[in-house]
Amino acid sequence: MNQQKIGYARVSTTDQNLERQLDMLRQQGAEIIFQEKLTGTKRDRPELNKLLAHIAPGDVVIVESLSRLGRSTKDLIELVELMREKEVQLVSLKEQIDTSTPTGKLLFTLMSALAQFERDVIAERTKEGLRAARARGRKGGRRRCDQHKLQQALKLYEAGKHTLAEIEELTGIKKATLYRACKNIGKHVLSS
Structure with missing residues (x-):
């Protein structure tokens, strides 16, 4: 596998500066750096989407901190799971996480388990809600129009x-x- 180090840098507003993150990523050997000035709460982050489309098995994604990568814990878990599925390593400099190490692999495993647990809980709640609605005489689906x-x-x-x-x-x-x-x-x- 041809390993490529890929950086991702993000700041929340256009008047903030990416230079500190870019310097850190370059020091870690990032060959390509995807960067954006966009709040992390936005669902659509074009540069992150490009990074996810670009990564290949064996690549290493480097971020200054996990907060630059994920919008929320749930979002972060989903991104980590996606990278695991694509056989991509993740390095977070601030938290000192490196998924090529045994501790990092443990983190990946725990995050994947949490993601699966969350999906299972949501599915169970949905089923319970539908059963409760049916018990009250309500049917699911689209409302009939006039x-x-x-x-x-x-x-x-x-x-x-x-x-x-x-x-x-x-x-x-x-x-x-x-x-x-x-x-x-x-x-x-x-x-x-």
Whole structure:
């Protein structure tokens, strides 16, 4: 395996400076560094996504601290699990974590177990919630739309004088519902 050292640096605001993190990552031998100025609470972090697409088995991802990598404990656990699955090592300088060591491998194993435990707990809670709702006479799934309003929306669409957004505003029928209704009766809906 051809090992590549890849760095990831992030600061939360555009007026913060990445230089300290970049210097640390270069000192550790990072050949490529993905960097972004974006709050860690944002779900979509383009540079992190590029890093995840770039990594290959045997690579080493280096971060200044785990807080630069994950938005939350759950997010961090998922990222660590993804790297483990891709056979990528993780080094966090501040916490002195290196998953190529026995202690680091233990951390990976514990984090993976916690991630699986969390998934199992969520699944169990969902099942319990559905059972409780059924016991109260509620059914799951999408709510039925008002058929009168749906017919009105279809007539407005067929007349061709309104955009889909206008039809939604006039009738309260969402575009997706109108698309489904048209598909069910064999009509093609043009997006607008």
